[in-house]
Every structure is written in structure tokens, then in C-alpha cells.
Amino acid sequence: MKNNYEFRLINIDDIPVMTDLLIDRQNLEAEVFPFLKNSCLNMEYITYRLEKMFANNKIIGVGAFVNDELVGYLMGDIKINNRIGRAAIIPYEGIAIRLDQSSELIRHLYAKASVLWLQQGCFSHSGLVPIGGTVYYEAFLQLSFAIEQVHAVMNIREYKPFENAADADIRLANKMDSEAMGRMSSIISIFQNAAPVFSPALPEVLASINEGFKESVEKDDDIVLLAEKYKKELGFQMYKMITPNLMTPDDGIELCTAGTYQSHMGSGIGKKLMDEGCRIMKDKGYGNITTDWRITNLASSTFWPKCGFKPIAYRMTRYIDRNYAWANVNNPSIKNL
Numbered sequence: 489m490k491n492n493y494e495f496r497l498i499n500i501d502d503i504p505v506m507t508d509l510l511i512d513r514q515n516l517e518a519e520v521f522p523f524l525k526n527s528c529l530n531m532e533y534i535t536y537r538l539e540k541m542f543a544n545n546k547i548i549g550v551g552a553f554v555n556d557e558l559v560g561y562l563m564g565d566i567k568i569n570n571r572i573g574r575a576a577i578i579p580y581e582g583i584a585i586r587l588d589q590s591s592e593l594i595r596h597l598y599a600k601a602s603v604l605w606l607q608q609g610c611f612s613h614s615g616l617v618p619i620g621g622t623v624y625y626e627a628f629l630q631l632s633f634a635i636e637q638v639h640a641v642m643n644i645r646e647y648k649p650f651e652n653a654a655d656a657d658i659r660l661a662n663k664m665d666s667e668a669m670g671r672m673s674s675i676i677s678i679f680q681n682a683a684p685v686f687s688p689a690l691p692e693v694l695a696s697i698n699e700g701f702k703e704s705v706e707k708d709d710d711i712v713l714l715a716e717k718y719k720k721e722l723g724f725q726m727y728k729m730i731t732p733n734l735m736t737p738d739d740g741i742e743l744c745t746a747g748t749y750q751s752h753m754g755s756g757i758g759k760k761l762m763d764e765g766c767r768i769m770k771d772k773g774y775g776n777i778t779t780d781w782r783i784t785n786l787a788s789s790t791f792w793p794k795c796g797f798k799p800i801a802y803r804m805t806r807y808i809d810r811n812y813a814w815a816n817v818n819n820p821s822i823k824n825l
Contacts, residue, residue, distance in 0.1 A: 492554065493552045493553065493554060493559075493593070493596065494552070494553045494554075494556075495550055495551070495552055495553075495596070495597070495600045496550070496551060496553065497548075497549065497550060497551070498549045498550065498551040498558075498561050498563060499542070500539065500542045502551055502558055502561070503535055503538045503539060503542075504535070505557070505558040506538055506558065506561055506584065507531055507534045507535050507538065509558070509559075509560065509561065509584035509585065509586060510534055510538075510581055510584045510734075511529065511530075511531065511534060512584070512586070512587055513584040513585075513618065514529050514618075514734060515529070516587065516620065516621050517618050517620035517621065517800075518620070519620065520620035520621070521620055521641070521800050523641065523737035523738070523739075523740075523775075523776060524620070524734070524735070524737075524800070526732070526734070526736065526737060526738045527732060527738050528732050528733055528734050529734065534581070534734070537581055537733075537734075538581060541563075541565065541579065541581070545565045545566075546565065546566040547563050547564070547565055547566075548563065548564055548566060548576070548601065548604050548605060548608065549561055549562060549563025549564065549582070549601060550562055550563075550597055550600040550601040550604070551597075552585075552589075552593055552596070552597055559585065559586040559589055559593070560584065560585030560586060560589055560593045560594070560597055561583065561584060561585075561597065562578065562582065562583045562594065562597035562598060562601050563578065563579075563582045563583070563601070564576035564577060564578050564582065564601060564605055564610070564613070564615075565577045565578075565579060565582070566605070566608050566610060571688070571690065571693075572612050573609075573611075573612065574608060574609040574610045574611070574612070575610055575612040575613070575614065576601075576602075576605035576608070576610040576612070576613045576614075577614055577615065578613075578614065578615025578616065578617075579615075579616060580616040580618070580733075580734055580735055580801065581734060582615060582616075583597075583615065583617075583624065585597075585623070590623075591622075591623045591624070591626050591627035591630075592627075594623070594624060594627035594628070594631075595627055595630060595631055598627075598631050602808075606808065606812070606813075611807060611808040611809075611810050611812075611813075612805070612806075612807055612808075613633075613805070613806045613807075613808070614633075614636065614803055614804065614805040614806070615628070615633075615803070615804060616639070616735075616801050616802075616803055617633075617801060617802050617803070617804050618800075618801050619799060619800065619801055619802060620800065625802065628804045631806065632806055633804035633805060633806045634804060634805060634806070635783045635802045635803075635804055636782065636783065636784075636802075636803050636804060636805045637780055637781070637782055637783065637802065637803035638780060638781055638782075638783050638789070638792075638799050638802060638803075639735065639778070639779075639780045639799065639800055639801040639802070639803070640778070640779055640780065640781075640792065640793075640797035640798055640799045640800060641736075641737060641740065641776050641777070641778050641797065641798060641800055642776065642777045642778075642779075642795060642796045642797040642798065643775065643776055643796070644766050644769055644770045644774060644775055644776060644777060645770075645775065646796060647766045647795070647796050648796070649763045649766075650756070650759035650760075650762070650763060652756055652759065653756045653759040653760040653763055654715070654722075654752075654755050654756030654757045654759065654760045655717075656715045656716060656717045656722055656756075656757055656760050657715070657716045657717065658713055658714070658715055658716075658760055658761060658764040659713070659714055659716065660711070660712065660713060660714075661704075661705045661712035661713065661714045661724070662705060663705050663706060664705075665705050665712070665714060665721075666702045666703075666705050666706070667702070668714065668721045669701040669702055669704055669705055669712070669724070670698050670701055670702045671721070672701065672721060672723070672724055672747060672749070673694075673697050673698040673700070673701035673702075674694060674697075674698070675723075675747035675748070675749060675750075676697075676745060676747050677689050677693075677694055677697065678750065679747075679750075679785055679787055679788070680782060680785060684784050684786070685782055685784045685785050686784075687782070704726055709728065709729050710726060710727065710728055711726070711727040711728075711741075711768070712724060712725070712726050712727075713725040713726075713727075713761055713764060713765055713768070715748070715757050715760060715761050721749075722748060722749055722752050722757050723746070723747055723748035723749060723752065723757040723758060723761055724746060724747060724761070725743060725745075725746040725761045725762075725765050726743070726744050726745045726746065727741050727742065727743055727744065727765070727769070727777075728741070728742045728744045729741065729742075730742050730778065735778075735800065735801060736778055737775065737776040737778070739773070739774055739775035739776055740774060740775070740776040740777065740778050741769055741772075741774045741776075741777055741778070742777070742778045742779065743765065743777050743778070743779040744779070746758070746761065746779075748761075753787065758791055762795050765777075777797075779792060779797060780803075783802075
């Protein structure tokens with residue numbers, strides 16, 4: 489590398505410079521996605537977020553320093569759960585380099601940080617990667633990360649209603665629709681479990697989703713739309729209020745989940761729900777809708793872009809071969825095998 493970098497652990501004392509680097513990164517992102525110049529893009533909010541991360545999470549991160557000045561950082565939050573085991577998760581705020589630095593610095597930061605994550609038993613590495621500029625995305629591609637989840641935003645004012653939407657009734661769900669929501673709770677899981685996603689359908693997870701769907705009609709802040717014909721539910725959309733953050737428009741609402749029974753796929757139910765969803769959200773004063781989808785879900789990755797959703801970030805993932813834990817040249821006992 490051209491510069492003589494010194495790599496060392498970052499900590500809470502580095503937050504002021506990390507904040508400056510992140511603000512510069514987001515200002516560049518906002519040139520492509522203007523709504524990212526939002527109320528959270530300020531020193532106070534970002535300082536608070538970074539301080540909270542260090543205080544409430546197990547953060548392991550590395551900074552690159554030139555003449556004792558931080559010019560880039562990468563940090564992972566060490567997470568442990570029953571499904572994926574131990575994982576290092578790079579939050580949206582978890583990476584930034586100075587604007588005069590190249591994507592190669594990101595690769596070197598990962599080379600340093602990943603060793604520390606592996607020492608924590610984290611063979612799964614994932615992160616929210618900004619894509620307004622190409623620097624971060626290209627660096628992660630060249631580190632063998634792959635796109636797993638797409639995070640996108642749709643401008644309601646630019647939405648064009650579908651011409652061939654279904655002849656179905658769309659209405660707001662109420663507390664009497666709890667059982668209907670329960671019946672539809674498996675729609676997404678069925679698609680995620682099928683080829684080419686192959687996401688496990690764990691019984692305890694399905695039970696939790698079922699309960700969450702039933703309770704959705706009880707929550708005052710949630711907006712649930714039902715598509716019906718002859719009083720029979722066909723599909724749904726569920727909207728939630730957005731907690732302000734660096735990734736979301738100030739006038740946005742989240743389309744957190746949506747689905748149509750497989751037997752009615754292709755009949756325009758999703759289109760009718762989207763038409764009505766946009767109309768209702770526009771009437772409520774929202775300007776943007778956010779959503780995300782698994783890129784390997786063929787139905788989702790085909791339909792949502794047709795609605796006008798544009799990707800603003802990817803969750804990218806890399807899995808390290810667990811054999812590395814013993815099959816490495818630094819293991820002295822390997823010579824005895």
C-alpha cells in the first residue's frame with residue numbers, strides 16, 4: 489500500500505474522528521440518495537450512536553492511522569444466537585474511510601479485523617454496505633462477500649400504479665383479523681424455505697412469527713392491509729413506523745413484510761396491495777417507503793424493483809470454512825496428522 493498505515497484497535501476515544509469520517513461518507517451517499525441527508529446526519533446523533541454501540545455491544549474494530557491520524561475504521565459487533573452461532577456483524581455505521589483513501593484500505597482493515605473475529609469463534613461475517621458510491625461495495629466483493637439482503641427505498645411521489653392489478657378488495661385489518669393473519673404468517677417462510685433461498689424453517693421460529701402476525705392487528709402503530717375476495721384473505725402488507733437512523737428518510741415508513749398466498753401469485757394481488765398501500769401512505773403524509781428482501785427470493789427480488797424500490801445498501805455475508813480453526817499453518821499439532 490502507498491501509505492504507511494498503522495493498524496490498531498479502535499475504542500471510544502476514537503469516536504470524534506470516526507464521526508467525521510462517517511459524516512463525510514454519508515454526505516457522499518446523499519449525492520446519490522438525497523433523502524439520506526436526513527435529521528440523523530449530524531455530529532450529535534452519530535456520536536450518540538457510536539457511544540451506544542461501544543457501551544451496549546461487544547465491539548471489536550480496527551482503525552488505520554497515518555501519522556497518528558485515523559483515516560479509516562472497520563468494526564464488528566460480536567453476536568451469538570442459536571441459528572447462526574457466533575457472528576461478527578458490521579453495522580451500517582461500522583465502516584468509513586477518509587475520502588482520499590482507496591477501496592484497498594477497506595480490504596486491509598478487514599484482513600486485520602477478521603483475525604480478531606475468528607479468535608472470538610466468529611466464522612460468519614456480515615455487514616450493511618452502502619452502495620451510493622462504489623468504493624465500499626467493490627471492496628466487499630473483492631473480499632468474497634456476497635449479497636444476502638437488499639435494503640431499498642421507494643419515492644411515493646414517483647410511484648406509478650399498476651395497470652393490471654387484481655380485482656380484489658383492500659382494507660385495513662382490525663382485531664377481528666387475528667386468525668387470518670395467523671394463517672398467512674407462513675407465506676414468507678414458505679418462499680424463504682424453497683429453492684433457491686433454502687432458509688431453514690425452524691419450528692420455534694415459525695411459532696414466534698405466527699404469534700407476531702396475530703398480534704400485529706392489536707398494535708396501534710402498525711398498519712396492516714388485507715387483500716380479500718368473497719371475504720377470503722388472499723394477501724397482506726404490514727407497515728411500521730420508522731425509528732430514525734442514518735439509512736432512512738425523515739418522511740419514511742417501513743413496509744416490513746408482505747405476501748400473497750402461492751395459489752394466487754401472478755394474479756395481481758401484490759400490485760393491488762401496493763397501489764392501495766402507496767395511496768394510503770401518501771394520504772398519511774409519508775413521502776417514502778422502505779423495505780428489504782432476500783436477494784435469492786425470486787418473487788421478492790423480481791416484484792419490489794417493479795414497484796419502484798431502489799437499493800441503497802446491501803447486507804453482504806461471508807462464511808469462513810470452520811476447518812480453519814485447526815487446519816492452519818500456525819497449529820503446531822497439524823504436523824502430527
